Amino acid sequence: MRSLTLFCARGRLALLFSCPALVLLLSSCRTQPAERVYTLQGQVLAVAPSRVEATIKHEDIKGFMPAMTMPYKVKEAKLLDNIAPGDLINATLVVVSNDAYLTEVRKVGSAPLEKAVAAPAASSGFELLKTGEAVPDAPFINQDGKTLGFSAFKGSTVVVTFIYTKCPLPTFCPLMDRHFATIQTSLKNDPSLTNVHLVSISFDPITDTPPVLKRHARTLDADPRRWTFLTGTRDDIDRFAARFGVSVARASDNPLDITHTLRTAIVDADGKLVKVYTGNGWTPAQVLEDLQPVARSS
Numbered sequence: 001m002r003s004l005t006l007f008c009a010r011g012r013l014a015l016l017f018s019c020p021a022l023v024l025l026l027s028s029c030r031t032q033p034a035e036r037v038y039t040l041q042g043q044v045l046a047v048a049p050s051r052v053e054a055t056i057k058h059e060d061i062k063g064f065m066p067a068m069t070m071p072y073k074v075k076e077a078k079l080l081d082n083i084a085p086g087d088l089i090n091a092t093l094v095v096v097s098n099d100a101y102l103t104e105v106r107k108v109g110s111a112p113l114e115k116a117v118a119a120p121a122a123s124s125g126f127e128l129l130k131t132g133e134a135v136p137d138a139p140f141i142n143q144d145g146k147t148l149g150f151s152a153f154k155g156s157t158v159v160v161t162f163i164y165t166k167c168p169l170p171t172f173c174p175l176m177d178r179h180f181a182t183i184q185t186s187l188k189n190d191p192s193l194t195n196v197h198l199v200s201i202s203f204d205p206i207t208d209t210p211p212v213l214k215r216h217a218r219t220l221d222a223d224p225r226r227w228t229f230l231t232g233t234r235d236d237i238d239r240f241a242a243r244f245g246v247s248v249a250r251a252s253d254n255p256l257d258i259t260h261t262l263r264t265a266i267v268d269a270d271g272k273l274v275k276v277y278t279g280n281g282w283t284p285a286q287v288l289e290d291l292q293p294v295a296r297s298s
C-alpha cells in the first residue's frame with residue numbers, strides 16, 4: 001500500500017499510464033487528502049546559511065520513508081531560528097503533490113554529532129570533471145537489458161541526471177523525472193533540438209533493474225528514442241556519478257537506504273562536459289536555453 005501512496009503523490013496521471021488494474025484504484029487516490037502530514041524525529045546535522053533548509057538524520061517516517069539523512073526545506077526561515085547542528089528535533093513533514101517541507105520544528109534535546117555521515121564526492125578520490133573535459137566512458141545496461149557504454153551517446157547532445165525510482169520525496173528524484181518529462185516535450189516541439197538525448201542513471205541497481213526502469217519510463221511517458229534509463233554495477237555507477245559531483249551513501253545495514261545529492265549535466269556531441277546543475281533548483285527552461293548553442297554547434 002505504501003508504494004501506491006507514493007505513486008499517487010507523484011501524480012495521478014502517471015497512474016493512468018501504468019497498468020489497467022491500477023486505474024481501478026484511482027478513485028481511492030482521489031479521495032486522499034492533497035496534503036499528507038507525517039511526524040519526523042531526528043538530529044540536525046547542518047543548517048543552510050539561508051536557514052530555509054536543514055540536513056536531518058531522521059528515524060523511520062511511519063508510512064512514508066525509511067530512516068535516512070537528507071536536506072529538508074522548512075516552510076519559513078524563522079522555524080530554524082533557534083536550531084543548530086546537533087539539535088534533536090521533532091517536526092511535522094508536510095508532503096503535497098509536488099513539494100515537501102517541514103513545519104513546527106521543535107527542539108527536544110541535543111547530542112554530539114557523528115563524523116562524516118555522508119562523505120562528499122570530493123573525498124571519494126575521484127576528481128570532478130571540468131567544463132570542456134571528456135566525460136569518461138562507463139559500462140551501463142539500459143531499460144531493455146542491453147549493455148552499452150556512455151560513449152554510445154556520442155553524436156548526440158546529452159542531458160544526464162542521476163536518480164532512483166524509489167526516492168520518496170517529491171522534490172528530489174521525482175522532480176528530476178518531472179523536469180526531464182517537461183524537457184522531452186519541448187525537445188519534440190523544437191526542430192533545432194532534434195539531436196538532444198535524455199539519460200537518467202539510477203544509482204540503486206538492486207531495485208532498479210532494467211524491467212523496473214522500463215516500467216518507470218512508461219509511467220513518465222518517456223520516448224525510448226529520446227530518453228534512456230541506465231543502470232549498471234554499483235561501483236561503475238558510483239565512480240561515474242562521483243565525477244559529476246553526485247555523492248551516494250548507502251546505509252551499511254541496508255543498501256536500500258540511500259542518501260544522495262543531485263546533479264544534472266549537459267554533455268556535448270563529442271562527449272565533453274558543457275555544464276553541471278547542482279541540486280534541485282534548476283528549471284527545464286534554463287536547460288533548454290543552455291542547450292540551444294550546444295545543440296546548434298553539434
Ligand SMILES: [Cu+2]
Nearest residue numbers: 164167172173
Ligand atoms: Cu532521490
